[in-house]
Amino acid sequence: MDWRIKSLDAVLATAEKKPLTRSLGAFQLTMLGIGGTIGTGIFVLTATAASKAGPAMMISFVICGVVCLLTALAYSELAAMMPVSGSAYTFSYATFGEVPAWIVGWGLALEYAIACSAVAVGWSGYMVGLVNRFFNTVVPPTFVHGPFDATPGTINIPAMFIAAAVTTLLVIGTKESARFNAVLVMIKILALCMFLALALPVVHMANFTPFMPNGFFSHEVPDPFKPGIMASVGVSAAAATIFFAFVGFDSVSTAAEETINPNRNIPIGLIGALGISTVLYILVGFAATGSVGAQPTSDLAKSSEALAYVLKTINFPGAANLLGIAAGIALPSVILALMYGQTRVFFVMSRDGLLPPVLSKIHPRFHTPHVITIATGVFVAVFSALFPVDLLADVSNTGTLLAFVAVAVGAMVLRVRDPGRRRPFRAPLIWVTAPLAAIGCTFLFFSLSSLTKELFLGWTALGLVLYFAYGRTRSNVARGVTDSADAADFTV
Numbered sequence: 001m002d003w004r005i006k007s008l009d010a011v012l013a014t015a016e017k018k019p020l021t022r023s024l025g026a027f028q029l030t031m032l033g034i035g036g037t038i039g040t041g042i043f044v045l046t047a048t049a050a051s052k053a054g055p056a057m058m059i060s061f062v063i064c065g066v067v068c069l070l071t072a073l074a075y076s077e078l079a080a081m082m083p084v085s086g087s088a089y090t091f092s093y094a095t096f097g098e099v100p101a102w103i104v105g106w107g108l109a110l111e112y113a114i115a116c117s118a119v120a121v122g123w124s125g126y127m128v129g130l131v132n133r134f135f136n137t138v139v140p141p142t143f144v145h146g147p148f149d150a151t152p153g154t155i156n157i158p159a160m161f162i163a164a165a166v167t168t169l170l171v172i173g174t175k176e177s178a179r180f181n182a183v184l185v186m187i188k189i190l191a192l193c194m195f196l197a198l199a200l201p202v203v204h205m206a207n208f209t210p211f212m213p214n215g216f217f218s219h220e221v222p223d224p225f226k227p228g229i230m231a232s233v234g235v236s237a238a239a240a241t242i243f244f245a246f247v248g249f250d251s252v253s254t255a256a257e258e259t260i261n262p263n264r265n266i267p268i269g270l271i272g273a274l275g276i277s278t279v280l281y282i283l284v285g286f287a288a289t290g291s292v293g294a295q296p297t298s299d300l301a302k303s304s305e306a307l308a309y310v311l312k313t314i315n316f317p318g319a320a321n322l323l324g325i326a327a328g329i330a331l332p333s334v335i336l337a338l339m340y341g342q343t344r345v346f347f348v349m350s351r352d353g354l355l356p357p358v359l360s361k362i363h364p365r366f367h368t369p370h371v372i373t374i375a376t377g378v379f380v381a382v383f384s385a386l387f388p389v390d391l392l393a394d395v396s397n398t399g400t401l402l403a404f405v406a407v408a409v410g411a412m413v414l415r416v417r418d419p420g421r422r423r424p425f426r427a428p429l430i431w432v433t434a435p436l437a438a439i440g441c442t443f444l445f446f447s448l449s450s451l452t453k454e455l456f457l458g459w460t461a462l463g464l465v466l467y468f469a470y471g472r473t474r475s476n477v478a479r480g481v482t483d484s485a486d487a488a489d490f491t492v
Contacts, residue, residue, distance in 0.1 A: 003097030004477045006352075008421065011082055011094050024258050026265040026272075031182040032340070033252040033273025035333035037245070038188050042284055043122060043307055043327050045242050048390050049285075050294035051301035052231070053238035056212040057294060060239035061285050065278035067440035068246045071404045072274050073427035074411035074434050076267035079252075080425040081414070083262030086348035087341065088403035088410075093352070095410035095417075098477055099467070104406045105349050106463035110399025110456070112342030113379050115247050116163065116335050118392035120384035121146075123331040124158035129305045130324045146386040159384035166335045167377025170343065171363065171370045184333035191326030192280055194319060195307055196287055202314050203290030213296055218447040232449040233296065240447035244393040245281060246274070247338070247400050263424035339380060343373045353479065354471035394448055398456035401445045408437040 024032070049057035078091045086093075089105035128139050145153030169180065214221075218237035220230045232240070252269040259265050284307070292313045294300050303309040308327070311320035347369040350359035363370040383392065411427060412434050427433060445453075472478065 003099075004475070005095070005097045006093045006101075006477055008082065008094050008418065011084055011090060024265070025260050026268040028179075028182065029252050029259060029265055029269025030272040030276075031185045032337050033269050034189075034276055035182075035185045035337040037247070037273060037277040037337075038185070038192070038280065038334070042192070042245055042281055043126065043305075043331065045122075045245060045390070045393060046285065046288055046306040047301050047303045047309075048393075049238040049242045050289070050298060050306075051296050052214065052233045052241060053235045054210065054213040054296050055208040055289045055294050056214075056216075056235045057238050057242070058282070058285050058289065059212075059216075059235050060242055061245075061278075061281050063236075063239040063440070064243045064246050064444075065274075065281065067243075067404075067437060067444065068274055069271075069278070070433045070437035070440065071408055072270050074408045074430075074437060076270050076425045077411050077423055077427040077430075078407060078414070079266040079270065080263045081421060081423055083259065083266060084348070085258075085344040087345055088407050089345050090348060091410050092406045095413050096406070098354075098471075098475060100406070102349075102354060102467045102471060103460060103463065104403055105345055105354070106460065106467075107399035107402040107456075108345045109342065110396050110459060111247055111403060112338045112345065112399075113376055114383060114392055114399070115244065115396040116166075116338045116342065116376075116380040117159070117383035117387065118244065118396055119331055119334045119338065120159035120163050120380065121156060121388065121392065123162050123328065123335070124156050124384075126305055126308070126324050126327040126331065127158050129308065130321070130328060133321060133324070146388065148386060148391065149388045155385045157385070160381045162332055162335060163377055163381040163384055166332055166339055167373060167380075169336065170339060170373050170377075171368055172366055180333075180336070184330045184336075187326050188330040188333065189280070191323050191330065192284055195311065195323060196283055198316050198319055199287035199291040199310055199314060200283075203287060205290065207290050207293040210295075220449065230449070232447070234447075236443070236447040237449075240397060240444045241390070241394055243397050243400065243444055246277065247396060267425040335380070339373070339376055342376050343369055346372045346376070352477075353475040353481070354467070356470075391452075394452040395455050395459075397448065398445065398452060398459075401441045404441045405438050408434045408441070 046057070049060055053060055082090060082094060084090055086105075087108065089101055089108060092104040093101035124144055128144050131137055131139055141149075141151050141153040143153065143155065143157045145151050146156050147154065212235060214233040214235075216235045218232050218234045218240065220232050222230060252266060252273060288294065288300065288307065288310050292298075292300055292310050299313075300306060300309060305324060305327075308320040308324045311317070311323055346355060347360050349355045350357060350372065359372040359375065360369060361371045362368065411430060414421065415430055
């Protein structure tokens with residue numbers, strides 16, 4: 001069988017001729033990673049975690065952090081070896097071949113684009129809450145909920161708006177987007193520090209009892225908030241959902257072709273962003289649980305503004321408003337980082353011939369892949385307008401977990417196949433850390449709900465149909481083109 005593995009030399013040759021401009025340093029990359037990580041996962045999905053695991057969601061955060069740290073080591077090694085756009089898709093192409101790379105790349109659309117939609121919905125919830133508090137106005141559910149929400153509406157207009165705004169910013173330029181993102185990230189960090197300063201002093205250990213009301217392993221029970229629907233509960237189920245809170249740190253690797261000294265700065269950005277985010281998550285989860293309680297049927301578990309709810313409950317309504325404002329201002333940085341990652345993955349897939357060449361066109365003035373950016377923005381806007389945040393987050397996680405397994409296994413494969421290749425960053429104890437990362441991701445995948453796994457299989461099947469209908473015969477490898485930079489005109 002012809003696996004159509006793309007050689008590492010061909011991958012690197014393509015990057016050398018690419019039209020993207022190197023403008024990002026270690027700080028910008030770390031901010032990009034934090035920007036893509038700290039967002040809806042902590043501001044909103046803390047409530048979902050409480051509904052699944054109760055106070056034991058603390059363990060869920062630790063599980064996710066450990067699995068992601070192990071995966072980040074493998075990511076750092078591969079990204080330093082192959083400092084090109086495309087992330088796990090490119091790594092898979094050079095390791096496993098074209099079909100696995102397509103599946104991973106198609107799955108990354110779930111990680112990035114669907115995650116963008118989830119964050120846009122989370123941002124909408126905070127903004128509607130602010131409007132209610134500041135203007136004493138109840139926004140009709142028709143315009144802030146999609147038809148599949150627990151409280152059905154027609155269309156989520158605020159979510160569509162923020163998706164369109166971020167798309168415009170990304171079309172204008174990468175460097176400008178990175179500067180804007182850095183400002184928003186600092187606002188988020190300051191908001192979370194304020195939350196910790198107010199919530200930690202009122203922590204009561206009695207709020208952690210019972211600690212694990214739904215047990216550890218994932219199992220399905222009738223959803224207490226959605227009659228007639230089954231929900232996955234347990235510590236592992238909560239971990240599988242709030243894994244979404246860690247999605248985004250790997251967007252750093254998609255910026256490789258726009259990074260100054262990527263061999264050094266990509267590992268710094270990946271590990272730095274993940275480390276800072278994980279510490280903040282654990283502290284915030286502990287403070288939220290200890291201050292107001294986090295049992296599965298508590299008011300916290302029902303909130304669409306989890307952290308703002310905590311501050312209001314402990315008698316800091318002004319701080320709750322400030323947190324809501326900070327979330328409203330800063331959550332777009334998550335959308336920016338994730339949408340950036342999505343556009344770069346599909347940009348490279350187009351450059352490789354697996355998607356239509358028009359998607360890899362570069363704007364003559366802004367020097368950004370404007371066609372795929374606009375197309376991604378439309379996709380994100382539509383999904384955020386129709387679907388609820390918890391479903392979007394779970395579906396997004398399937399693509400992320402698939403990509404993480406591919407990266408962990410790929411790092412081991414290349415250690416055997418190409419041991420002499422220069423590795424500016426070498427993952428420590430690769431034969432321990434990489435298998436643990438792959439096992440951890442697989443465990444979390446099977447902890448997701450049955451509906452989520454079914455949607456993932458349907459998405460994968462659709463992707464394979466598109467591959468065999470288009471990409472199989474048009475890819476550069478199939479046509480014998482070894483350098484995809486020569487395969488298309490990138491400008492308009």
